[in-house]
Amino acid sequence: MEDRAGAKRLASAGAFGHSLAMGEPDIRATNAPEVTVSELSNALKRAIEDRFGYVRVRGEISGYRGPHSSGHAYFCLKDAGAKLDAVIWRTSLLRMRTKPEDGLDVVATGRLTTFPGKSSYQIVIEQLELAGLGALMALLETRRKKLAEEGLFDAARKRKLPFLPRVVGVVTSPTGAVIRDILHRLSDRFPVRVVVWPVRVQGETSAAEVAAAIDGFNALKPGGPAPRPDVLIVARGGGSLEDLFSFNEEIVVRAAARSAIPLIAAVGHETDWTLIDHAADVRAPTPTAAAEFATPVRAELIATLAELAGRASGAILRLAQARRSAFRALARALPSGEALVEGPRQRLDRAGDSLVARVRTALDSRALRLSGFSRGLARHSPRAHLAAVRERVRGLAGRLERLALVDRARQRAEAAARALARERGLLARRRGERAETLAKIEARMARAFGERVRTDRARFLAAAQMLDAVSYRGVLARGFALVRDQAERPLRRAAEIAEAQRLRIEFADGEVAATAGAHGPAREPVAAPAKPRRARPSRHGEGQGSLF
Numbered sequence: 001m002e003d004r005a006g007a008k009r010l011a012s013a014g015a016f017g018h019s020l021a022m023g024e025p026d027i028r029a030t031n032a033p034e035v036t037v038s039e040l041s042n043a044l045k046r047a048i049e050d051r052f053g054y055v056r057v058r059g060e061i062s063g064y065r066g067p068h069s070s071g072h073a074y075f076c077l078k079d080a081g082a083k084l085d086a087v088i089w090r091t092s093l094l095r096m097r098t099k100p101e102d103g104l105d106v107v108a109t110g111r112l113t114t115f116p117g118k119s120s121y122q123i124v125i126e127q128l129e130l131a132g133l134g135a136l137m138a139l140l141e142t143r144r145k146k147l148a149e150e151g152l153f154d155a156a157r158k159r160k161l162p163f164l165p166r167v168v169g170v171v172t173s174p175t176g177a178v179i180r181d182i183l184h185r186l187s188d189r190f191p192v193r194v195v196v197w198p199v200r201v202q203g204e205t206s207a208a209e210v211a212a213a214i215d216g217f218n219a220l221k222p223g224g225p226a227p228r229p230d231v232l233i234v235a236r237g238g239g240s241l242e243d244l245f246s247f248n249e250e251i252v253v254r255a256a257a258r259s260a261i262p263l264i265a266a267v268g269h270e271t272d273w274t275l276i277d278h279a280a281d282v283r284a285p286t287p288t289a290a291a292e293f294a295t296p297v298r299a300e301l302i303a304t305l306a307e308l309a310g311r312a313s314g315a316i317l318r319l320a321q322a323r324r325s326a327f328r329a330l331a332r333a334l335p336s337g338e339a340l341v342e343g344p345r346q347r348l349d350r351a352g353d354s355l356v357a358r359v360r361t362a363l364d365s366r367a368l369r370l371s372g373f374s375r376g377l378a379r380h381s382p383r384a385h386l387a388a389v390r391e392r393v394r395g396l397a398g399r400l401e402r403l404a405l406v407d408r409a410r411q412r413a414e415a416a417a418r419a420l421a422r423e424r425g426l427l428a429r430r431r432g433e434r435a436e437t438l439a440k441i442e443a444r445m446a447r448a449f450g451e452r453v454r455t456d457r458a459r460f461l462a463a464a465q466m467l468d469a470v471s472y473r474g475v476l477a478r479g480f481a482l483v484r485d486q487a488e489r490p491l492r493r494a495a496e497i498a499e500a501q502r503l504r505i506e507f508a509d510g511e512v513a514a515t516a517g518a519h520g521p522a523r524e525p526v527a528a529p530a531k532p533r534r535a536r537p538s539r540h541g542e543g544q545g546s547l548f
Helices: 002-021 026-031 037-051 090-095 133-149 177-189 206-219 250-257 275-279 287-294 298-333 337-379 382-402 405-470 472-477
Strands: 055-062 073-078 083-088 105-115 120-130 167-172 193-198 231-236 263-267 482-484 502-507 510-517 520-527
Touching: 037 105, 055 083, 083 105, 090 120, 133 250, 133 275, 167 177, 167 206, 177 193, 177 231, 177 287, 193 206, 206 231, 206 250, 231 287, 250 275, 263 275, 263 287, 405 472
Parallel strands: 083 120, 167 193, 167 231, 231 263
Antiparallel strands: 055 073, 055 105, 073 083, 105 120, 482 502, 502 510, 510 520
């Protein structure tokens, strides 16, 4: 009813304006109902909202300068012939996957309304989409050029991957096939500890989750409760350009560029490229290839070490043989031992005879000088000098007694004794304080030593558990067997076993001898002595454990 009344008022107002334009008498205006500006504006608002309640408009964003201080966004949508004001409320802007940017060709979905304060109409946008794949590629190229100008894609800032990482961090979805492919490939090449940071790899929140995961791995402290990875893998399976667009977001690219841990990007298939591939240190064509880039092949390392050990042994043997030959040649060139010592022996005999003669001459000279000294001492007897000194001492003692020097000296000695007693008490107190301090230090040292012993024992137990986890006997304990030939070489395929070949099969509790027949190995009654069975570690200490 309100709308009909408003329409009638609009019609009356239109008729009144028409009559004035035709020059008719304005007395008829007294019959037209009066409407206020607000009523007219509200009627127009209801008419437009009823007619265009929900629309989809394609146009180019113009005049966008970022969100207002209130969080709302104001701009215009334009094409070649018209311009339409647009607004996005703060709550809708936060939910949008595609953010408005000046110059973007977009399809806006929302409701058309009016703004009475400016006598204008506008669209309240609830959803924003890029207008076609070409616009998406143009946005991607613009963003790539911007980040490249900042130096985020420079080859000089890319780092080499560690050769033997101890911990590998993986940022991917925990429910997809990507994580299973990475774990399977790592276990085949070089088993290491893997830490997975689960994220969404598609959707509105996936970009923020991937960036937070990269920053979270970098925030881990070395030696902390959670292991800090030596290399990161950001992985996702293949998909369309829209599915992979989360890895083109600026927040993800900047997080990959500022990562202090070397990062491998494995997003999509070999033909798929995203902006994180340019910012990462290494780009892998597939998630499986990323696992290959992160770790070497353990079998190849073992073979290389064996080859180097053999070369070192051969080099040492050849060096010893060369030194032995050189020593023998030098020995043949040297004269005999008797010939070498004949000359020095004669010189030693002559020097001995000359030394005896010189010693005798020196002794005779010293004896003559000593006899002269003894005669001089006899003329100056020490006893006479001692008697004279005693007399002088007696005279001085008498004079001291007369002058009371002895009393003053005794008083000074007593004062010195009292001062010495005070010093002795002070030293005793200080000795007690030092003893108490020493006892405290000794107790702290005992506690620190005990803590260090407990820490070393825990590290030793962890190393023992790790050794048990990687031992092949753990595989035997799960029901597998190891087949060797007579030369103790392992046999991995049935094609390597010849008919009637003697074999040795090792189980977890011992070995047995067997002979290969036409339809497989036949067990012989003679069994090898059982080896002592190692204690199986607890499930909490085995390897990495379950990820989920």
